[in-house]
Amino acid sequence: MNDPVLLVKECLKGKPAAQKQLYQLYASQMLGVCYRYTKSMEDAEDVLQEGFIRVFKFLHQYKGEAELGAWIRRIMVNTALNYLKQSKKYQNDLLFDKAELHIVSSDDPEVKLNAKELAQLIRQLPTGYQTIFNLHAIEGYTHVEIGQMLGISEGTSRSQYMRGRHLLISWMNNTAGNKKLGYAK
Incomplete structure (x- = not known):
């Protein structure tokens, strides 16, 4: 499924195959985004997982006005910032x-x-x-x-x-x- 709008609709219907496809489509790119904000790959993977939880939780708010990857990227950046603020090992550095x-x-x-x-x-x-x-x-x-x-x-x-x-x-x-x-x- 190459159409992001259709993929979002299928995810919103709760179809696991569509959710898996959305994750696979963007996970590696978004892991790079998360890694830029953290100091370890383990932390970046934690941010990525939390970020995708938020993506699926708020997917109903995606209106299709921006490119889906850009919308997901913004969620990942915000998730990374929240992670840095909440993580004891990063708090003093911030x-x-x-x-x-x-x-x-x-x-x-x-x-x-x-x-x-x-x-x-x-x-x-x-x-x-x-x-x-x-x-x-x-x-x-x-x-x-x-x-x-x-x-x-x-x-x-x-x-x-x-x-x-x-x-x-x-x-x-x-x-x-x-x-x-x-x-x-």
Whole structure:
């Protein structure tokens, strides 16, 4: 069944085969989304399972206005954020200080990394930086939206994003330097 609207209708009728197909269609992609917000694959799998529970619970609210994958992605992001807020091992990492930073250069580094290397660097960011970086740079949320989602000010979101970005640039420059010198990272 390739038609998402028909697949949703079949899921809403409670048909297990349709529910399984919906899960199989989106699970691997959504696991990647969940993994971007957590520090382990085990945590990402927990978020994925909780996210799909929410998908099936709220599937009746899907109106077909947005692409089904985008609708599911938003649920996964919100589920990941809730997981981070509720998990004891992530709570301290999500404490954002209110101090504003000076403006960090917005110049893009002249570093070429492949997507996998960049993803690995992003995962090494402290959880708060990683979360805000993913929400803004990857998911496309504004700092106002991020502030509302995380219960922080727009300014805090901006400063945490810039700190994370600055750290990434530093690591990227370091990684590129190591590659030029022939060091394995």
